[in-house]
Amino acid sequence: MGVLNVKELKAYYKTDIYGVSRTVQAVDGISLEIHENEIFGIAGESSCGKTTLIKALSGTIRPPLTVMGGEVVYNFEDRSVNILSLRPDELRKISWEKISYILQGSMSVLNPVRKIHKTFYDFFEAHRKIENQQDFMKQMRDHLGKLGLPADVLKSYPHQLSGGMRQRVTIALATIFKPNVIIADEPTTALDVVVQRGVLQLLREIQQEQKNTVILVTHDMAVHANIADRVGIMYAGRIVEDAQVDDIFENPIHPYTKHLINSLPMIGDKSYKGSIPGAPPNLADPPKGCRFHPRCPYVMGICREEVPPMVNVESERGPRRVACFQISKEGDNGKS
Ligand SMILES: Nc1ncnc2c1ncn2[C@@H]1O[C@H](COP(=O)(O)OP(=O)(O)OP(=O)(O)O)[C@@H](O)[C@H]1O
Secondary structure, three states: OOOEEEEEEEEEEEEEEOOEEEEEEEEEEEEEEEOOOOEEEEEOOOOOOHHHHHHHHOOOOOOOEEEEEEEEEEEOOOOEEEHHHOOHHHHHHHEOOOEEEEOOOHHHOOOOOOOHHHHHHHHHHOOOOOOOHHHHHHHHHHHHHHOOOOHHHHHOOHHHOOHHHHHHHHHHHHOOOOOOEEEEEOOOOOOOHHHHHHHHHHHHHHHHHHOOEEEEEOOOHHHHHHHOOEEEEEEOOEEEEEEEHHHHHHOOOOHHHHHHHHOOOOOOOOOOOOOOOOOOOOOOOOOOOOOOHHHOOOOOHHHHOOOOOOEEOOOOOOOOEEOOHHHHHHHHOOOO
16 A cells, blocks of 8 residues: 555546636546655656646645546555545645645745745744744754755745755755655756756655655656656656656656657767657547557557556566556457
């Protein structure tokens, strides 16, 4: 049993503008098991549904987003909860204490007109009673110290800090309560590569110390290569492959994953990096069967008709699954 079990999750945007109804199938039948004490990366190009998946995993479903089916179950030490069936007050109770967030652009959590120590105070007080202000400040300084941050940042306003430092402060905020799960959405996208490396290292260090599970969403494959233990590859609202990070990079199986990996620039490799023909589908009108089939160089008849199931594939490195009829039909000895 994982710390998070997602079963057959479907989340669609349903809009009705001037009498024209539109349904965007942004997350369509995702099942996942994410384990304790791992960094699970979710990768995929723009508009494949990563943010929508995160909204569902964090229970923040607002119209026009609608959950059409499935469940998102967190297994904490004391209980299991389907986050999609929690009342707002129940959701507030577990947010930040058991499930916390590191978002792109630190300013969405740091109040620009309050010094950092006041933000920490407000944030902490919203969840737990502060008995003694001095003890609290010492606790905050110790926490920042563990993260290698100077205590001085507490006296600063957010605008006085660099982007990298602000993102480190948001990591400190997100880990104050030692949450079971941290959802990080494009945490380093706004930072340059050198600062990015430091922020990722910090995230890895605190994860190793606190043994949390990190769900890291980014389109940047280099970030996954750097920090993830396992990676799930999304294409057009579905997970097409998930495996240990080394399996994904060294031996991708799904034709889309292969394309994604082969298109990465490598030092010293001067070969031509071609792109696959076509474009990702419109999720308001996705193709039948496998959503990658119109672009797949290995397409078979069945791919145009049926959705390929996720099947387990053997790997010495750990659990590995792929949704491709090339694999499942070979296993069945039933090539079509
Ligand atoms: N509020 C909305 N109303 C209607 N459709 C939406 C809405 N938000 C997102 N979508 C659509 O849902 C699909 C998935 O979008 P989503 O933002 O989840 O993708 P993403 O992978 O996070 O993309 P990016 O990396 O660009 O943020 C896209 O087709 C997008 O246009």
